[in-house]
Amino acid sequence: xxxxxxxxxxxxxxxxxxxxxxxxxxxxxxxxxxxxxxxxxxxxxxxxxxxxxxxxxxxxxxxxxxxxxxxxxxxxxxxxxxxxxxxxxxxxxxxxxxxxxxxxxxxxxxxxxxxxxxxxxxxxxxxxxxxxxxxxxxxxxxxxxxxxxxxxxxxxxxxxxxxxxxxxxxxxxxxxxxxxxxxxxxxxxxxxxxxxxxxxxxxxxxxxxxxxxxxxxxxxxxxxxxxxxxxxxxxxxxxxxxxxxxxxxxxxxxxxxxxxxxxxxxxxxxxxxxxxxxxxxxxxxxxxxxxxxxxxxxxxxxxxxxxxxxxxxxxx
Amino acid sequence: xxxxxxxxxxxxxxxxxxxxxxxxxxxxxxxxxxxxxxxxxxxxxxxxxxxxxxxxxxxxxxxxxxxxxxxxxxxxxxxxxxxxxxxxxxxxxxxxxxxxxxxxxxxxxxxxxxxxxxxxxxxxxxxxxxxxxxxxxxxxxxxxxxxxxxxxxxxxxxxxxxxxxxxxxxxxxxxxxxxxxxxxxxxxxxxxxxxxxxxxxxxxxxxxxxxxxxxxxxxxxxxxxxxxxxxxxxxxxxxxxxxxxxxxxxxxxxxxxxxxxxxxxxxxxxxxxxxxxxxxxxxxxxxx
Ligand SMILES: [Zn+2]
Numbered sequence: 246x247x248x249x250x251x252x253x254x255x256x257x258x259x260x261x262x263x264x265x266x267x268x269x270x271x272x273x274x275x276x277x278x279x280x281x282x283x284x285x286x287x288x289x290x291x292x293x294x295x296x297x298x299x300x301x302x303x304x305x306x307x308x309x310x311x312x313x314x315x316x317x318x319x320x321x322x323x324x325x326x327x328x329x330x331x332x333x334x335x336x337x338x339x340x341x342x343x344x345x346x347x348x349x350x351x352x353x354x355x356x357x358x359x360x361x362x363x364x365x366x367x368x369x370x371x372x373x374x375x376x377x378x379x380x381x382x383x384x385x386x387x388x389x390x391x392x393x394x395x396x397x398x399x400x401x402x403x404x405x406x407x408x409x410x411x412x413x414x415x416x417x418x419x420x421x422x423x424x425x426x427x428x429x430x431x432x433x434x435x436x437x438x439x440x441x442x443x444x445x446x447x448x449x450x451x452x453x454x455x456x457x458x459x460x461x462x463x464x465x466x467x468x469x470x471x472x473x474x475x476x477x478x479x480x481x482x483x484x485x486x487x488x489x490x491x492x493x494x495x496x497x498x499x500x501x502x503x504x505x506x507x508x509x510x511x512x513x514x515x516x517x518x519x520x521x522x523x524x525x526x527x528x529x530x531x532x533x534x535x536x537x538x539x540x541x542x543x544x545x546x547x548x549x550x551x552x553x554x555x556x557x558x559x560x561x
Numbered sequence: 562x563x564x565x566x567x568x569x570x571x572x573x574x575x576x577x578x579x580x581x582x583x584x585x586x587x588x589x590x591x592x593x594x595x596x597x598x599x600x601x602x603x604x605x606x607x608x609x610x611x612x613x614x615x616x617x618x619x620x621x622x623x624x625x626x627x628x629x630x631x632x633x634x635x636x637x638x639x640x641x642x643x644x645x646x647x648x649x650x651x652x653x654x655x656x657x658x659x660x661x662x663x664x665x666x667x668x669x670x671x672x673x674x675x676x677x678x679x680x681x682x683x684x685x686x687x688x689x690x691x692x693x694x695x696x697x698x699x700x701x702x703x704x705x706x707x708x709x710x711x712x713x714x715x716x717x718x719x720x721x722x723x724x725x726x727x728x729x730x731x732x733x734x735x736x737x738x739x740x741x742x743x744x745x746x747x748x749x750x751x752x753x754x755x756x757x758x759x760x761x762x763x764x765x766x767x768x769x770x771x772x773x774x775x776x777x778x779x780x781x782x783x784x785x786x787x788x789x790x791x792x793x794x795x796x797x798x799x800x801x802x803x804x805x806x807x808x809x810x811x812x813x814x815x816x817x818x819x820x821x822x823x824x825x826x827x828x829x830x831x832x833x834x835x836x837x838x839x840x841x842x843x844x845x846x847x848x849x
Contacts, residue, residue, distance in 0.1 A: 407788030407796050412806060415816050417767035417787035421741060425773055428742040445737060445768040452738050466725045466734040476647035476727060490730040491643050502731045549742050555735035556696030557642035
């Protein structure tokens with residue numbers, strides 16, 4: 246299902262394809278017409294994406310076809326091996342974790358995982374972890390410290406799962422512990438918001454020395470729908486809530502919540518996931534190269550400074 | 562979601578506050594209680610033991626050794642970094658809460674002793690925007706942890722909060738990391754941190770500093786959790802089990818050290834602090 250604002254772009258693309266097929270089949274030269282339409286397409290795409298509302302970005306962040314953690318693991322890293330389980334209760338499919346190589350060095354990867362089909366999404370609980378997911382993440386943080394490998398976390402969740410079982414097993418407790426554990430890492434930690442960065446369930450693996458965000462991802466304390474339901478008493482006001490929350494990549498860069506916005510190819514990452522992931526790989530390599538010379542103490546101090554400065558207050 | 566309730570109540574409540582209410586109805590057993598009696602019982606219902614919500618100054622009075630308290634909060638004030646407006650501009654909400662409570666934001670505290678142990682005591686104010694954590698609450702907690710570490714004090718935080726403050730969006734989310742990481746200043750010096758969970762403690766407050774104490778105490782019957790009950794009910798489309806997310810439920814599931822009645826709270830807190838604090842042995846002598 247294409248997004249509403251993508252419709253004119255998709256229609257124009259279809260027309261160009263038609264003309265091309267027609268020209269090929271009939272042996273006629275339509276290159277001038279096609280050229281003009283292609284220019285028009287490029288302009289339309291540029292204009293559409295330059296003027297996206299915040300709510301449209303939220304829709305892009307959720308668009309099917311966007312790279313997920315397992316896609317990134319496949320394209321950006323080599324030799325990935327997935328590791329399972331929290332060693333206490335269960336394996337949570339909403340979080341995947343494992344070891345891999347990134348441009349020659351071993352790294353630990355952990356990330357939220359959404360499905361691509363309804364069936365997969367049910368299996369992955371729509372990327373909403375239970376406590377065992379965060380315990381698995383913490384296990385991976387221990388491993389990163391033990392072997393001195395960088396930790397790379399990929400964030401893509403509407404939020405931690407709000408359910409009876411999750412509460413019984415201490416959802417709040419494990420999120421707090423995961424934030425604390427990640428803050429204590431003695432190795433470089435990079436967090437990337439791939440799609441949705443929903444609240445504490447996202448932050449639990451978001452305590453990086455550097456925090457990156459894909460251009461069309463969002464990150465906030467609450468989803469626009471839930472925010473609208475509470476403050477406007479009407480979930481249908483999500484569009485307004487998205488504006489008020491200032492939850493886009495560029496907003497967050499301005500607020501100092503993220504350090505770098507990773508550009509997505511024209512049309513968004515879901516239309517060109519490979520292009521988006523290649524841009525992410527470049528950004529990762531640059532950030533990692535800057536962190537690797539730092540000592541464990543410097544990394545700890547750097548991370549503390551980064552989060553200690555967050556917020557906006559006035560001292561009188 | 563507790564925020565939600567608070568906003569609704571405030572909106573529908575009329576004036577007439579100048580008339581002191583002499584009688585209060587217990588929300589749990591519906592008994593009519595004479596207010597003076599309730600106050601004498603530390604705001605605990607004499608009929609059913611229901612713990613009423615406490616104001617922050619009263620909370621400090623109940624926990625700190627008499628005459629020992631010196632406030633340290635108040636200099637940090639909120640701003641409106643997002644120029645946030647929902648049905649009302651954030652600045653106007655803030656101004657109203659500031660006027661009602663006489664404080665800049667949802668936290669109050671300072672230095673004191675508890676059972677003779679030097680302590681930095683902070684209490685979250687549910688009456689101010691549902692005790693929600695924005696930049697000011699985060700900053701005061703981080704400063705509190707740093708000051709406690711610097712002066713060799715124990716840290717005690719009384720939580721009462723609906724969670725993170727939506728009007729500060731991602732910046733309020735970041736306070737979860739900021740407060741959590743600031744606690745490590747105490748770890749380095751072997752100084753104790755005790756968290757007291759009161760009704761209600763939910764969302765980003767539970768999922769950060771409140772859950773990370775050396776010892777976690779809770780008042781009886783307090784709503785404590787990550788997601789609010791309404792959200793959970795919507796998600797699972799089933800009724801919630803009896804007593805779900807109440808202190809006793811959390812104790813049973815291993816999330817708390819003890820559920821403590823308000824009249825025992827000061828003594829229990831002092832007991833724990835004396836055993837944990839490096840100078841606690843010295844204050845044994847001063848014990849009453
Ligand atoms: Zn009662």
